[in-house]
Amino acid sequence: MKIPFIGLLTACLIHICSIQAQETQATLTLEDCIEIALEQNFSVKRAELNAQGENIQYKQSRNALLPRVNADYNYGVSNGRSIDPFTNAYVTEQLNFSNAGLSLSATVFNGFRLLNSLKQSNLNKAAAGMEVEEARQNRMLDVTLSFLQVLNARELVKLAETRLLTTQEQLKRLEKLNEEETGNPSDFYDLQGQLTTDQNAITDATNSLNNALEDLKFLLNTDAEIEAENLVLITEFENQQLSADGIYEQALQSLAAIKARELRLEATAKGVAVARSQYIPEISLFANLNTNYSSAARLFEETGNQLIETADFVSISGTDYSVFTEETQFESRGISYTDQLNNNLNSTVGVSVSIPLFNGFRAKNNVQLQKVEQSRAEVALAETKRALKQNIAQAYNDWDAAATNYELLQEQVEAYEKSFAINEARFNLGVATSVEYITSKNRLDNARINLTNTHYTYLLRDKVLEFYQGNAIR
Template identity: 55%
Template sequence: MIFKFSIALYFATTLFLFAQTEERTPHTLKECINLAIENNLDLKTTRLSKETRDVNFKQSKNALLPNINGSYNLGITNGRSIDPFTNGIVNQELTFSNAGLGLDAVVFNGFRLLNSWKQAKLNLESAEMEVEAAKQSVILNVTLTYLQVLNAQDLVKLAESRLKTTQGQLDRLKSLYEEETGNPAEYRDLQGQLAEDASNIAESKNTLETELINLNTLVNTEEAITVAPLNVQLNFEGYNYTAQEIYEKALQVFPTVKASDLSLEAAKKGIAVARSQYIPEVSLFANLNTNYSSAARLFNETGRSIVETGDFVTINNQDYSVFTEESNFTSDKIPYRDQFDNNLNSSIGISVNVPIFNGFRAKNNMALEKIKKEEAQTALTQTKLDLQQSIKQSYSAMQTAFQRYNLLQDQVKAYKESFRINEIRFNNGVSNSVDYIISKNNLDNAQTNLANVKYEYALRVKVLEYYRGNI
């Protein structure tokens, strides 16, 4: 039953994983990296943040330009109002219109606009470094996951090789068992070992599937992918740089350090911006205005006439009416365009805004900007400290993996020879199945450990090269 179950488990796992991976297209490491750079969601989020700072930078740069604004209105009033043409009081329906053009240019405000522009520029450069850091992080994670997939593939091959070896021995003992000439306990021991080997294959394939899922998540494409075999050359000649050399190089090229350094410089500019609130602001202004009124009239003389004044004079006790000569006029509406041309007026001047008291807002803003500067300084120091610690840990793990790789090579060589001898002795009936299984498991475990440490060393080297800016 154990034997049948192990075989069923092996084939069921194989069929299941084949169904999961049969539609995957093999991709090289470079192809996976390119897809991840294009599709990774974390990287997209960082890029959007950079685009926001880009807009802020353009806005702060455009703030250096003068403000020019135009206005226009058209309306109707009823009842008692002021005629915008004559400034007289009228009591009628009145159509009015006004138009204006104004310019406002800051001449000096303590370099607030200039420092705000420089601060936004530094923030933009910091965001660009953050995008580069996110990009390199994606490349590193894809590379590490890719290597882990290769490692998992090697472990699957080792597990399948073990099963094949055990199956061969079991087939040899089966004929002896059926002829009742061999030791039945040894046959049962090999059946149990076969079940364990089949279980190891299932576990190894599950690990491979997990790593492939991780890789597909990083790449973030609708197409299910797997890795192309033998795509990465592993070098085991030793690493040529010390941890201190790596750290010094990282301080120069590592984008996270650059981003933190630029954020500190931006915070310093923030202090200069806040300090400008203590300084008077000098501005130039200019305005051009005109208006229209439907009550406006143009009077044209049409002739002269004699009219009674209503007064009289008495001559010899007889009253005589008084007449006078006056001009006659016709009232015409003034056209809209003519009024706009005739009513033009302009002004130009300079204004000075002197800060005297603003509820300590300038003082508090200055204090807040100083705190932000200290926060940026602390963040930079923490970034360098974390970087140095990570490099030391990775370097130590790399050295350990390198030493273990060399030691495990000798161990695998020794266990191979031991297994070869024990296999011959077992086949000739000199030793029992227990010794054979122990020798086989020793070799299997040593080969598994060697495969793991081989990729562990490669992973650590990739991490150190990432810190050196060689991703």
């Protein structure tokens, strides 16, 4: 009997440890939520893909500085009357032909268009990297705000449940007095109405909590269930040491959004320089190497001499004698493919100068378009800075007001707790009416709700100000 008992005890211990491990794994801190969101967020992935495209564009601009080398080769068959590429004579036969070539070109000077394009691509690549960090920072802030909203909603649910529990306890007491016909029936019915109000408050608070959890799940891009009780906030808040202007100055140096807009502005300035290069002549070097092959090409070799009678004659003493001539004999044979390619080699080297005289005002229009893009980038940077300054000022004011209100509401809750304790005692003794009891209870409950909302408003604004100062959200 001991062995089964030990086995059962061991199984129970393993089961308990498993449950504890699951609970530990289910716990989510703010850092955990941020990490999950950054791994699975679409806006971050989109920014990363844009950065990859800009990096490829930069490589392409850098490689454009290299010389261009191209090779071409063709082989074909021609029937009927055609030109022999070996002799440039007309032939009427099946002709096999082939051409091969190698060309090299290099830009020597084009108004620094290639260099400015390279610098522009480098700036765009750096801006895209900043935009990835901007997307990450924005997602971190969004998750932080949503996380705190869930915690706030969770606390409001707990307060609503506490209110309901207090009302239920009083209702049980009044129900017993009502059954004994020793209490005031109107107090009992007043508490019944208050019970419904408290139940509705739980329903509304629970609905707000569920919506806050759905918002957090959306930001984390997960379908897994998130329990509000498993969210843990590990942080310590300190008073802000800087003013709103001081925080704004730090934000200008730390926020990726500002750096990205500044880099985009620099890139558009380079774009103007690239467009202006269309006014300047372009100087290039070129070289070509070509050869060809023709099946009609023949090589004639001397095979000897032969006397051939001509139509001419000479008369000697009245006798005609035929005239013979010595003719060299030749034998033709085809020239091999490789020999023709080697024998027909020709090369060309030169300098090319392209001078823009008139191109339908294309260069002028391109310069103007790039200047418009530069103005847009300037507006975007100024707009971002202006919005940032306003957001920081509002966040700082909200933080300062929340800090002040939090201290005042703490005093209010303490006062209402004492008032409620007195009214509850008087109500239990039958001295106070249900109206006085419910009024005192509602004042205390509303004060606690306001205190909770103010507390999380303070935490939220404090996190926002930490974010603007470039501090890691934790």
